[in-house]
Amino acid sequence: MRNVTLHLSNYAELSSLLSNCGREKHHRFGSSIHAAIIKNNNRFSVNNLTDPRNVLVVWNSLITMYSKCDQLQDAAKVFDEMPLKDTVSWNSMISGCFLKEQFSRGFQYFKRMLILKKCRYDQATLTTVVSICTNPELWYACSMLHSLIISSGFESVVQVGNALITGYFRCGCPLSSRKVFDAMVERNVITWTAMVSGLAQGQLFNESLLLFREILRAEEANSMTYASSLLACSGLRTLSEGRQIHGRIEKSGLLSDLHVESALMDMYSKCGMIEDALQVFHSCVEPDEVFLTVMLVSFAQNGMEERAFEMFAELIGKGIVIDENMVSAVLGAFGCSSRPFALALGKQIHSLIVKKCFLSNIYVCNGLINMYSKCGELKDSIKLFNLMQYRNSVSWNSMIAAFGRHGYGSEALQLYQEMLSNGTAPNDITYLSLLHACSHAGSVEKGIELLRSMISCHRITPRVEHYACIVDMLGRAGQLHEAMSLTEELNVESNALLWQALLGACGIHGDLEMGRYAAEQLVMMTPDCTSAYVLLSNIYSAEGRWEDRARIIKKMKEKGAKKETGVSWIELGKKFHSFVVDDDLHPHAESIYEVLDELIALTRDEENMPDETEALVRPLMGKDLELFFSLLLPTWTLEQHEQIYMEGALHCMTIGPDMWLSAESFSVMASTHPSLHLSHPTPDIFAWNCLLRSHHTPVSLYPRILRHGSRPDSFTFPLLLSSVSLITPHLLSSLLPQLHAHIHLYGLFHHPHVLSSLISSYSALPSDLLLFLSLPLPLHDLPTSNSLLSSLLRAGHLLPARKLFDQIPHRNVLSWSSLIHGHANLGQPRAALSLFNAMLADPRAPPPNLFTLSSVLAACARLGALHHGLWTHGFISRRGLSINAVVATSLIDMYSKCGRVQHARTVFEELAPQIRDATAWTAMISCLAVHGLAREALAMFDDMVRNTSLTPNSVTLLAVLQACVHGGLVREGERYFAAMSPDFGIAPSIEHFGCMVDLYARAGLIGRAWSTVRSMPMPPDSLIWGALLGGSRTHGDILTCQAAIKGLFEIEPENSAAYVLLSNVYAKMGKWDEVSSIRRLMEKNSVKKTPGCSSIEVDGQFHEFYAGDISALEAEELYLMVEEMMRRLRRVGYVGNTGEVLLDLEGEDEAKELALSTHSEKLAVAFGLMKTTEGTEIRVVKNLRICVDCHEAIRLVSRVYAREISVRDCNRFHHFKDGNCSCKNYW
Secondary structure, three states: OHHHHHHOOOHHHHHHHHHHHHHHOOHHHHHHHHHHHHHOOOOOOHHHOOOOHHHHHHHHHHHHHHHHOOOHHHHHHHHHHOOOOOHHHHHHHHHHHHHOOOHHHHHHHHHHHHHHOOOOOOHHHHHHHHOOOOOHHHHHHHHHHHHHHHHOOOOOOHHHHHHHHHHHHHOOOHHHHHHHHHHOOOOOHHHHHHHHHHHHHOOOHHHHHHHHHHHHHHOOOOHHHHHHHHHHHHHHOOHHHHHHHHHHHHHHOOOOOHHHHHHHHHHHHHOOOHHHHHHHHHHOOOOOHHHHHHHHHHHHHOOOHHHHHHHHHHHHHOOOOOOHHHHHHHHHHHHOOOOOOHHHHHHHHHHHHHHOOOOOOHHHHHHHHHHHHHOOOHHHHHHHHHHOOOOOHHHHHHHHHHHHHOOOHHHHHHHHHHHHHOOOOOOHHHHHHHHHHHHHHOOHHHHHHHHHHHHHOOOOOOOHHHHHHHHHHHHHOOOHHHHHHHHHHOOOOOOHHHHHHHHHHHHHHOOHHHHHHHHHHHHHHOOOOHHHHHHHHHHHHHHOOHHHHHHHHHHHHHOOOOOOOOEEEEEEOOEEEEEEOOOOOOOOHHHHHHHHHHHHHHHHHOOOOOOOOHHHHHHHOOHHHHHHHHOOOOOOOHHHHHHHHHHOOOOEEEEEOOEEEEHHHHHHHOOOOOOOOOOOOOOOHHHHHHHHHHOOOHHHHHHHHHHOOOOOOOOHHHHHHHHHOOOOHHHHHHHHHHHHHHHHHOOOOOOHHHHHHHHHHHOOOHHHHHHHHOOOOOOOOHHHHHHHHHHHHHOOOHHHHHHHHHHOOOOOHHHHHHHHHHHHHOOOHHHHHHHHHHHHHOOOOOOOOHHHHHHHHHHHHHHOOHHHHHHHHHHHHHOOOOOOHHHHHHHHHHHHHOOOHHHHHHHHHOOOOOOOOHHHHHHHHHHHHHOOOHHHHHHHHHHHHHHOOOOOOHHHHHHHHHHHHHHOOHHHHHHHHHHHHHHHOOOOOHHHHHHHHHHHHHOOOHHHHHHHHHHOOOOOOHHHHHHHHHHHHHOOOHHHHHHHHHHHHHHOOOOHHHHHHHHHHHHHOOOHHHHHHHHHHHHHOOOOOOOOEEEEEEOOEEEEEEOOOOOOOOHHHHHHHHHHHHHHHHHOOOOOOHHHOOOOOOOOHHHHHHHHHOOHHHHHHHHHHHHOOOOOOEEEEEOOOOOHHHHHHHHHHHHHOOOOEEEEOOOOEEEEEOOEEOOOOOO
C-alpha cells in the first residue's frame, strides 16, 4: 500500500498500474489501489479540480480493470458512482459488457449514452458496438448501426468502415460488406484483408481471390491477407494459385508467421498435396501443438489414416505432451479408415483418453462416438453418449449420424426429437444426418418434411449435400424422374454430387438411359473422377456399346486415372487376412479355389429344377450364366465361412472388376454344402430382399427364393426388374413377360412401385411397350402414370404418350414438363409450345417450374421463335423465379439461335458468378462462334481461362475450334488444338478432329486436311468425310471430292447427303448422264433427299416454305412479290447462278433462273417483305445449308429494300445488312 500511495500523485502511472492489473487479472491488487483512491477522495474528486481529465483517466482505468478481472458488477458500480463521465467511460463499460458476452446489457449502456446525449460517441464506440454483430440474427442491428454511422458522419473513418465490413460478413451479408467497401474513399491493408477474409470465410472463394489480386496492385499484403487468400485456394482446391501465393510469401519474408504456415499446410492438404504440407511442417523450427494438430487433420482429410496413426504414436513415443485437440484430430482419422486394425487402435486411444482424464472434453467424447460408430460398435457409441454430462450440437449430430449409418432410421428421428426437447438447436449437419437416415430407411415423406422444416422453421439454407440426400432418397424409392427433375432444376455449385446420387439410384432400379445420361453429366463435371468413368463404362458395357466403353477407358488412362482396387479382409484368431481380385498370394489360395469350384458346380446343378421356376431360369442358362459364374473369384476359405456366419458378421467379397457380392448371398449359394454353416437356413423375404439389393444379378437368385417357399413382396420385384434391364435385349424380351406373369400371380400388379419398375423395364423394348400399353393398366397412381409417360417419351412414342397424358386426371408439374420436354427433344417444337400454352390456360394445371421453362426455351431455340422466347424470359422475371445454370444456358442458347447476340450477352453478364459455370461460358462462346464473331469468341475463352477458376471441357474447346472454322483463323485453331491435351488435359475427340479438317478444307489447305485425317487415332466418320467434301467441293478438288464421297458411302450408304453432293459435283462439271445415274441409284436404294425448308416468324406465327411451293399461304400474291423482288435485284446487277440448278433443262437459262427464284429461302424472304413493315428485321431459319445463289440474292435484297435479314442455316448465322453479310463470304 505504501508503494501505491507513492504513485497516487502521478495519474498516468496509476492508470498504467491499473491496466497491468487488468491484463494480468490481479483483482486483489487492483482492489487495493481502488481502496487507496477512495481514502484519498479529495485528490480524486472531479468536483475539486478545474481540469478533471486526469482523474477521469484513473476512474476509466478502474472500470477496465474490473471488467478484465471478470468483476463486471464492480465495474458497473464504479461507473454508476462517477459524477462525471466522458466518452471513454461509456466505451469502457460497453466493452466490459461485451467482453463478458452480456450483449444486451452492453447495448443498454449504448442506448443510454445516445438518449442522455451528455457524451458524444466516437469511432471507438461505434467500432466496439459493431464488433459484436457476429451472427445472422444480428444483421438488423448491424444495419441500424450503419445508418447511425452515416448520419453522424463517421463513414469516412477507415477503422469504422473496417468494422462494418467485418460485421456484415459475420451477419451473412456479403453484398452489404461489398457496398461498404466500394463506398470507402480511404482504405488500408486491414480493409482489403477484411474483404478477402470475409469472402473466403463466406465460401465466395472466386471473389476472394479476385480481390486479392487487386490488393497486390494497391497495397502491401500482410500475413493475415496471405492467410485469407490461402483459405480461398483451399476452398477452390486451386493448387496452382496456392503455389503462386506461396512464392509471394517467401519473397515478402512472411513465411515464418504461424498463421501463414498453418494456412499453407491447410491449402496443400485440401489440394491433396500432403507431401508439400509435410515440407511446410518440417520447415517450422519449433512446431507447437497447433501445428501437430493441423498435420494430423491433414492426414485424416486425405485418407492417410495410417500416417496419422503413425505420427500420433511417434509423438507419444517421443514424450511430447498430448492435448485434447491432438486426440480429437486423430479420432477424426477413423472417419476415413476402414482398415481391419482400426477398432483395436481406437480402443487403445480410448484407454489413453481415460488415463489423461480427457473424457470431460466434449470434443474428445464426440470423436469417440464417431470412432466407435464408424468401426461398427454402435453400442459403445450409445454408451458414451449416455455418459456425457454436457452435450453440444456436435454430440447430438454424431449420435444421429451413428443411428443413420447403421440403418436405424426411426431411432435417429427419435433422438432428433430429444435434441429439440433438450433445447439444442439443430444445424445443417443435423439435417444432413437425418436425411441420410431417411434415405436408407426409405422414409421419403419424412425426409421431404425435414427439408421443409429445415428451411421454414430453422432458417437453414440447404447445401448441395442435403439435396444429394434428397435425390438419393427419391431414387432409392423408385421416383427416378422426380429425382432427375430436382437435379436439373437445382441451382447449386458442385452438383456433381447430385448426379452421382442419381446415378446410384439408376443402378439400383436398372434405368440404363437415365443412368447413362447421369454418368455422362458426371464425367463432364468431374473429368478427374475415377468412379464417373468406371460407372459410365459399366453402363456402356451393359448396353453392348463396346466402342464407347473403349473410348471411356482410353480417356481414363490418358488422364492417369486408376480404379481403386477392391480389398476385403476378415479377422480370425486376432489375425487379419486381406484379399484382392484374382488373389493367388494367400497361403491357403489352393484350398480357397477348390472350395469355390465346388460351390460353382453345386450352383450349376441346382439350375435343373423341374418346378414352375424352370421356365424363368432358362433364359439365363447356357453361355450367359456360365459367363456370370466364371467371373466369381475366391475370397474366403471354408473355415472363414463358418466363422463369418457363426458370428453373424456382414462382409463383402469381390467377384470381379466391376461386380461385387455380399457374404449373405455367398452363403445362399453354399447352403447345400454339408461343411458350411448357414445361420439362417430358412431366411424370410426381408432377408432375401437384402440379398437381392447387394447381388449383382438379382434375377439369378429368384428361383432360389421360390424354392425356399418365400413369397415375393412389393420390394422383391423392383429389385429383380432393376437387374433384367442390364442383360441383352434378346434375353430381356424372353424374361420380362415371365416376371410380368409372376407379378400378376402374386397380386402385385396394382402396387405403384412394382408397376413403375415394370414400366421402366418395358421402355427398353419399344415394341413390347406398345403391347403392354394395350393391357388395362391401373393408372390411378400419379407417380406410376408419370413413370409410364416418361418411358413412352424415352422410347419415342409421342402419340401414345399424348393419349396417356390426356387420361391422367390430376396432372402435376412433372406430367406437363415430361410431355413438353419429350416433344421438344423429339423434333416437335411447335407442339411443345402449344402444350405450354395449354398448361398456362388450364386453371387446374400447376404453375410451370424451371425444368418446364428450360424445355420451352429449347423448343423456341429450335424454331428460332424469338417472340415466344422473349415472352418466356419475361414470364420467368414476372414470376420472380431465380434463374439457375440450366435455365441460364437455355436462355443464352435460345437468344443465340434466334439471332439476338446482344440479348444472349446480357443474360450471360447478369448471371451471378456461382451460376456462371463452364456450361454457360461454353454456350456464350458457341453463340459468338455461330454468328461469325470469331475474335470475340476467342477473347471470351481466354477470359474464362485467365480470370476464373473454371476448367474448360471438351465441349468448350469444340466451340472454340468452331469459332476458328467460321472465322477462317487457321493459326489460332492450330494453337488451341495443340493446347488441348497439355494445357487442359483433354484428349481430342473425333468432333475436334472434324473441326480441324473443316478448318483446313475451307481455307483450301486440302493437303493439311488429309494429313489430319491420316493422323487421327480413330477411323473417320461421316463428320470428317463431310467436312473434307465441303471444302474440296468449294475449291474444285474433284479427286478429293470423289474420295470423300466414297468414304461417306462406306460408312452411311443410306445417307442422302452423299448422293446429293456427288450429283452436285457432276452437275457443275456438266456431266448430266452421271447426275441421272446418281438419281436412279437413289431411287433404287430408296434414298430420298431431305427437302429444303425455310421458316419465318411473323407476329408470333410460323410460316414454312419449300422450293417451288404452290400450296403456301397467299401463294399467288407471294409469287408476284418474288417476281417483283427478282426484277429489282436484276436492276442492281443480280445474275442467277444457274450452276446451282442440278437438272438438265436443255440449256434453258430462263427455266433455271425460274427454278432458282423459288428456292425456299427466297420465298420466306419475299413473304417477310410482303407481311412486315419497312425497317422490320426479317429472320429466316433453314434446315439445310443456304445455297450460293440465295446467299447472293438475299445480300442484294438487304441493300435494295434497306432491310436487315438474318438467315440461320444448319451451320451458322448469316446477318445481311446494307449489301454485306457477317460471314464475309467465308462459309
